Amino acid sequence: xxxxxxxxxxxxxxxxxxxxxxxxxxxxxxxxxxxxxxxxxxxxxxxxxxxxxxxxxxxxxxxxxxxxxxxxxxxxxxxxxxxxxxxxxxxxxxxxxxxxxxxxxxxxxxxxxxxxxxxxxxxxxxxxxxxxxxxxxxxxxxxxxxxxxxxxxxxxxxxxxxxxxxxxxxxxxxxxxxxxxxxx
Numbered sequence: 001x002x003x004x005x006x007x008x009x010x011x012x013x014x015x016x017x018x019x020x021x022x023x024x025x026x027x028x029x030x031x032x033x034x035x036x037x038x039x040x041x042x043x044x045x046x047x048x049x050x051x052x053x054x055x056x057x058x059x060x061x062x063x064x065x066x067x068x069x070x071x072x073x074x075x076x077x078x079x080x081x082x083x084x085x086x087x088x089x090x091x092x093x094x095x096x097x098x099x100x101x102x103x104x105x106x107x108x109x110x111x112x113x114x115x116x117x118x119x120x121x122x123x124x125x126x127x128x129x130x131x132x133x134x135x136x137x138x139x140x141x142x143x144x145x146x147x148x149x150x151x152x153x154x155x156x157x158x159x160x161x162x163x164x165x166x167x168x169x170x171x172x173x174x175x176x177x178x179x180x181x182x183x184x
Contacts, residue, residue: 002075002133004050005035013040014072016053022096029091029133043072045139050075052135054089054096060116061087061098069142071098073135079105082134090114090126091133098137 005013015038017025028034041053056069064087065071073089076082082105090097099114108128115123160170 002050002077003029003032003035005032005040007040007042011042011047012050014043014046014051014053015040016055016070017096018055019057022054022057025096026091026093026132043141046072051138052089053141054098054135056098056140060118060121061100062118064117065098065140066142066144069140069144071137071140073137076134076136079108079128079134083136087137089133089135089137090131091135092126092130093132 111125113123
């Protein structure tokens with residue numbers, strides 16, 4: 001059973017679980033006293049339902065999510081209803097992880113693979129019996145604003161020119177060595 005807090009009008013709060021509180025969250029996630037101490041917010045677009053916000057730690061979900069981003073997630077009561085390929089907050093007694101789950105969980109005694117979006121991180125198995133909560137990421141808040149792709153590409157071509165490299169030769173090399181499924 002999920003423990004939640006409400007505001008004075010009876011609306012569900014969105015508790016924020018910052019990185020420094022995540023170590024304790026795995027063990028105390030269902031204790032009202034612990035949840036009461038977490039910061040609470042009303043987030044536009046997330047007023048109706050049970051949501052929790054988790055601060056992202058590390059680079060395992062880059063480029064999708066960055067360190068210090070905040071994901072807003074809804075509680076998954078029935079794990080059989082997970083959407084394969086979506087990003088989830090997976091809570092165990094020892095950790096709070098942000099991972100992509102690509103398969104349905106059909107039984108609590110199975111093992112599920114947890115995937116990172118950072119291709120330098122290998123997927124790893126997790127026994128479902130070790131999972132205490134799963135939250136489906138519904139949105140995120142970020143202070144990271146990527147540069148416009150055309151500006152980045154233009155800067156790269158300027159560097160090539162400065163180095164005295166031929167654009168046509170670079171294009172041919174990239175096309176010849178591109179993976180078969182790369183856009184052309």
